[in-house]
Amino acid sequence: MKKHLPVNLDLPVRSYPNYVYIFGILEGDYEPWLYSNFLQLVHTETGWFDFLVPQFLHEEDLLIRHYSYLPANKTVDNKQSIINMIIEMINNDFYVTGIFNDYYVSFRPHYKQWDFDHFFMINGYDNENRLFNVVSYTKEIVLKEEKISFDDFIIACNNLISPTLELIFYKQNKTFKLEFNINKTKKYIEDFLNSINTTRLKQAGLYGIEALNSYRKFGIDKRFFSLTRIYVIYEHAKLVVNLTEYLINNKYIDDDEKILIENIKRIEKMGELLKFIRIKMDFVKSNLIFSKIIDVLNTLISLEEGHLKLLLEKLKG
Amino acid sequence: MKKILFINQNPPIKSISKVAYALSILLEYPSDYLYLINNFIDLKCDINGNNIEFVDKAINFSNHNLFTTYSIKIPTQSIVNIGNDILNLILNLINDGYYVHGIANLIDYYDRSYLIYGYDDDKKILHTINHVKEGFYGKSILTYDNYLNSLKLNDKNSYIGFIRKLNNNTHNVSILDIKGQIQNYAYIHNDSSILQGKNVFKKQIELLSNTKKYEKIEMKPFNILVEHKRLMADRIKYLIYTKGLDQKYLQKYQNIIKKAVYINNSCKMYNNSLNNKQIPLIQNNIQLLLKEEFLILDEIIESYNSKKI
Numbered sequence: 001m002k003k004h005l006p007v008n009l010d011l012p013v014r015s016y017p018n019y020v021y022i023f024g025i026l027e028g029d030y031e032p033w034l035y036s037n038f039l040q041l042v043h044t045e046t047g048w049f050d051f052l053v054p055q056f057l058h059e060e061d062l063l064i065r066h067y068s069y070l071p072a073n074k075t076v077d078n079k080q081s082i083i084n085m086i087i088e089m090i091n092n093d094f095y096v097t098g099i100f101n102d103y104y105v106s107f108r109p110h111y112k113q114w115d116f117d118h119f120f121m122i123n124g125y126d127n128e129n130r131l132f133n134v135v136s137y138t139k140e141i142v143l144k145e146e147k148i149s150f151d152d153f154i155i156a157c158n159n160l161i162s163p164t165l166e167l168i169f170y171k172q173n174k175t176f177k178l179e180f181n182i183n184k185t186k187k188y189i190e191d192f193l194n195s196i197n198t199t200r201l202k203q204a205g206l207y208g209i210e211a212l213n214s215y216r217k218f219g220i221d222k223r224f225f226s227l228t229r230i231y232v233i234y235e236h237a238k239l240v241v242n243l244t245e246y247l248i249n250n251k252y253i254d255d256d257e258k259i260l261i262e263n264i265k266r267i268e269k270m271g272e273l274l275k276f277i278r279i280k281m282d283f284v285k286s287n288l289i290f291s292k293i294i295d296v297l298n299t300l301i302s303l304e305e306g307h308l309k310l311l312l313e314k315l316k317g
Numbered sequence: 318m319k320k321i322l323f324i325n326q327n328p329p330i331k332s333i334s335k336v337a338y339a340l341s342i343l344l345e346y347p348s349d350y351l352y353l354i355n356n357f358i359d360l361k362c363d364i365n366g367n368n369i370e371f372v373d374k375a376i377n378f379s380n381h382n383l384f385t386t387y388s389i390k391i392p393t394q395s396i397v398n399i400g401n402d403i404l405n406l407i408l409n410l411i412n413d414g415y416y417v418h419g420i421a422n423l424i425d426y427y428d429r430s431y432l433i434y435g436y437d438d439d440k441k442i443l444h445t446i447n448h449v450k451e452g453f454y455g456k457s458i459l460t461y462d463n464y465l466n467s468l469k470l471n472d473k474n475s476y477i478g479f480i481r482k483l484n485n486n487t488h489n490v491s492i493l494d495i496k497g498q499i500q501n502y503a504y505i506h507n508d509s510s511i512l513q514g515k516n517v518f519k520k521q522i523e524l525l526s527n528t529k530k531y532e533k534i535e536m537k538p539f540n541i542l543v544e545h546k547r548l549m550a551d552r553i554k555y556l557i558y559t560k561g562l563d564q565k566y567l568q569k570y571q572n573i574i575k576k577a578v579y580i581n582n583s584c585k586m587y588n589n590s591l592n593n594k595q596i597p598l599i600q601n602n603i604q605l606l607l608k609e610e611f612l613i614l615d616e617i618i619e620s621y622n623s624k625k626i
Binding site: 069 | 387388389390391392394395398399402403405406409410413474479
């Protein structure tokens with residue numbers, strides 16, 4: 001017996017796995033919904049920089065969610081129970097996310113040097129050949145579907161650095177409507193520009209423009225910009241571009257003077273440039289590259305701020 | 318193969334299942350009883366007098382200083398399909414020292430929650446402790462089949478928790494903390510959503526007036542009443558033997574326990590007779606108990622203030 005659940009690997013946002021795997025399973029055109037909900041950024045006191053992921057993403061209004069938390073070092077002892085539980089959940093159309101130790105995963109040779117707990121998503125199985133279908137990140141931050149044997153999977157879970165084997169089972173709640181919401185969009189643009197958080201998800205940290213500036217300062221002080229976090233900034237810029245196009249195309253605003261279109265072309269260009277230079281930074285260690293990232297980042301932040309102000313003015317009519 | 322883990326079948330709090338289970342695992346050695354000295358001093362309930370609970374410093378399975386916990390929550394239908402796998406998981410984890418806790422539709426049992434502390438694979442049975450009937454917290458035996466069948470009767474989702482006691486705890490008793498909590502209990506300090514301290518049973522007096530004709534009284538608050546007084550007496554005993562509190566307070570407090578037991582018995586008698594004339598008597602006895610208890614606790618606080626302890 002086998003079963004394979006569909007996954008979309010071409011995603012508009014793919015910086016961090018806590019929302020990426022969820023986007024991967026959503027059916028229908030959810031991008032307009034994304035524009036209303038993925039505008040806010042947060043830089044927490046602990047140094048975490050990311051989108052402020054809406055609370056409902058992890059609640060039962062968007063997802064039907066179940067879980068299994070078991071002692072990781074007992075995975076081998078409970079091997080068949082855990083495999084059968086995963087298969088049972090897939091048979092009921094649940095995807096399975098969790099963390100395993102990449103050191104023990106054959107298709108992740110670049111982690112062969114050290115133990116590393118990494119996110120995965122199981123979206124299928126083949127009982128006859130004793131294989132799971134697993135989606136996970138490659139080292140280039142690209143999602144890819146691979147196969148892992150039941151045995152290797154169990155060993156990779158049994159050897160987690162974390163004491164807990166976390167398996168989260170979820171599927172889309174089809175009654176939840178993924179729709180664009182203009183009022184929410186206006187509110188979140190305003191929040192972003194005022195650097196405040198009015199959602200019910202409370203995290204101690206800085207928001208919006210202040211979050212961007214604070215991460216930029218953090219990078220300059222530490223003389224390091226993480227690739228994944230630069231991806232967050234790049235993807236945020238991309239979403240601002242897509243949102244603007246959506247608003248124009250759906251006649252929420254007009255852009256007769258073509259100012260907004262010009263703005264988003266420049267934002268898009270700066271976003272791409274930022275990503276490109278950051279990737280280059282891994283190969284060319286020089287002060288020049290580092291200064292270039294700071295320059296591009298400064299320009300991008302100021303472009304986004306100016307553009308969102310104009311967008312908000314137009315939306316308020 | 319069989320395995321039986323330690324279980325204290327007579328914890329000092331039985332009226333609240335989740336506390337009873339935690340204490341059944343926790344109270345293994347005499348020194349573990351020190352948990353009770355600093356805890357369970359105050360009481361609380363909601364503004365309508367429902368959901369009476371002890372105020373404690375998280376003596377429950379979510380407290381990661383006391384317990385290691387794991388859990389699964391899956392659709393009940395899946396438990397039906399992979400019941401034997403779940404059972405194997407449970408037996409393996411019991412072998413590793415984990416107790417198993419959850420909710421199941423245990424037919425003929427008073428409480429739907431259970432705690433499994435052992436199994437015997439030859440006899441295909443699980444050893445459990447729970448409220449088999451009202452007011453009786455004790456050990457019982459479930460066959461594998463009965464257990465799995467009762468899980469199948471759960472609502473949409475089924476939860477199973479795996480709990481192991483941590484053995485690296487030290488029990489520090491803070492005398493000032495006890496004083497603070499006794500003051501909290503004795504003097505009124507409600508917020509807008511909950512009632513605390515003496516007001517919990519003042520509210521019960523009020524609720525008793527609303528008892529309809531031929532309606533039974535819920536016994537849980539009055540079981541808590543007795544447990545609360547017994548624990549307070551143990552605390553006073555501790556203060557006498559370790560901190561020099563005057564012996565007379567224990568003698569005085571023994572009377573409070575007697576009164577609490579009397580009130581509890583009166584409620585049981587009322588439930589048998591449903592004679593409404595007994596209600597004012599019960600209300601009056603609670604009133605007297607609270608008054609007398611307050612005087613004793615006030616004197617104990619005075620002993621603190623005058624540095625007699």
